[in-house]
Amino acid sequence: MTYDGFGVEIAEGIATVTLDVPGKFNRISMDAREQFARVFDELGGDDAVRAIVLGGAGETFTAGGDIGMFLERTPAELSRLAWNVAAPERCPKPVVAALHGYVFGVGLELALACDFRLAADSAQLAFPEVRLGMIPGSGGTQRLARLIGLGRAKDVIMRGRRIGAEEALALGLVTEVVAPDALGAAVRRLLDELAELPPLALAVAKRVLNTVYDAPLQAGLEIEGFAYGMLRSTDDFREGVEAFGEKRKPKFEGR
Numbered sequence: 001m002t003y004d005g006f007g008v009e010i011a012e013g014i015a016t017v018t019l020d021v022p023g024k025f026n027r028i029s030m031d032a033r034e035q036f037a038r039v040f041d042e043l044g045g046d047d048a049v050r051a052i053v054l055g056g057a058g059e060t061f062t063a064g065g066d067i068g069m070f071l072e073r074t075p076a077e078l079s080r081l082a083w084n085v086a087a088p089e090r091c092p093k094p095v096v097a098a099l100h101g102y103v104f105g106v107g108l109e110l111a112l113a114c115d116f117r118l119a120a121d122s123a124q125l126a127f128p129e130v131r132l133g134m135i136p137g138s139g140g141t142q143r144l145a146r147l148i149g150l151g152r153a154k155d156v157i158m159r160g161r162r163i164g165a166e167e168a169l170a171l172g173l174v175t176e177v178v179a180p181d182a183l184g185a186a187v188r189r190l191l192d193e194l195a196e197l198p199p200l201a202l203a204v205a206k207r208v209l210n211t212v213y214d215a216p217l218q219a220g221l222e223i224e225g226f227a228y229g230m231l232r233s234t235d236d237f238r239e240g241v242e243a244f245g246e247k248r249k250p251k252f253e254g255r
Contacts, residue, residue, distance in 0.1 A: 003039070004029050005026070005028060006019045008039060010049060013048065013049060014049070014050065015052045015053070015093075017054045019054075019055070019056040019057065020058075024066075025060050025063035025064075025101075026060060026061065026062040026107075027062065027066045028064065028106050028107065033065075033081060033084040033085060033106070036087045037084040037087045039087070040090065041090075043093065044090070044092045044093055047254075049093055050094075050199060051096065051191050051194050051195070052091065052094070052096070053098055053187060053191070054096070054097045054111075055100075055187075056098075056100065056107075058101075059100075060100065060101025060102045061097075061099050061103045061107050061111070062102065062103070062104065062105075062106070062110075063105070064102075064105025064128070065106045081106075081138040082137070082139040084138070085106060085113060087113070088110065088113045088115075089113040092203040092207065093203070094202055094206070095114040095115050095116070096114065096115065096187055096191065097110070097111040097117045097118070099111060099117060099120065099123045099125070100122060100123050100180055100183055101120075101122060101123065101124070102126075103119075103124065104124075104126050104127075105126075105129060105136070108126065109136060109139050109140040109143070110138075111125075112147065113143065117173065118174065118175060118176045118177075118178070118190065119168060119169070119176070119177050119178075119183075120165065120178060121165045121179060121180070122180050123164075123174075124162050124164060124165075125162065125163040125168050125173060126156075127157050128160045130158060130160045131160045140157070141153070141157060144157065146213070147171075147172060147173060165177045197252070198234075198236040198237075198239075198252035199236075199252065200234055200236050200254055200255070204227050207227070211223060212224070234255060235255040236250075236252045239251060
């Protein structure tokens with residue numbers, strides 16, 4: 001299929017979603033946002049896909065959205081942007097963001113909706129919306145505050161301040177920082193590690209963490225307990241226990 005400003009490739013169980021708008025720093029259009037929701041939903045239901053990588057072509061991840069299009073949409077339409085950008089978070093498969101160059105605006109919001117964020121040491125993260133008389137409107141204010149705390153989120157969003165890769169690592173926004181030419185290899189190592197793990201347990205862990213990380217402790221414990229009990233009945237769990245006892249490598253099949 002043809003998408004607006006990005007492409008999708010699937011090979012060896014890995015789906016790669018690449019932002020690609022030459023000459024415009026991989027800007028993300030309003031149509032692309034709507035397409036993300038469908039694409040991640042389809043990849044999440046594809047048994048041939050074990051994990052997804054979200055990256056950017058050329059010298060940058062993305063400098064953000066196509067600003068002019070905001071004036072063409074109604075306030076009601078703009079108020080629903082968070083649903084589309086949250087697509088990586090809803091997807092049951094692990095989603096890895098490979099960040100380099102600019103990671104601005106909706107690009108940072110997309111990255112925050114991913115499960116893992118690996119960054120080149122040249123990456124610059126920012127929510128510059130305040131400088132246009134706007135705020136992040138696709139989940140940025142909420143996810144950033146939950147990840148780094150309210151005070152630090154205010155410092156970043158209300159000043160439109162750029163965060164370098166090393167500061168992002170210190171804040172917990174990214175999980176690893178490497179040289180630009182080592183980013184692909186770092187992503188590959190993580191994907192190889194995830195490929196060795198049971199897909200059902202990964203999907204359930206992601207769902208439990210995303211669902212209750214801001215819920216009361218007792219609610220979180222209840223949901224965790226139900227999920228734990230459900231996994232007890234899977235073939236993957238039995239295989240994991242038997243492989244452990246037999247001192248061999250398990251063969252997980254996602255059942």
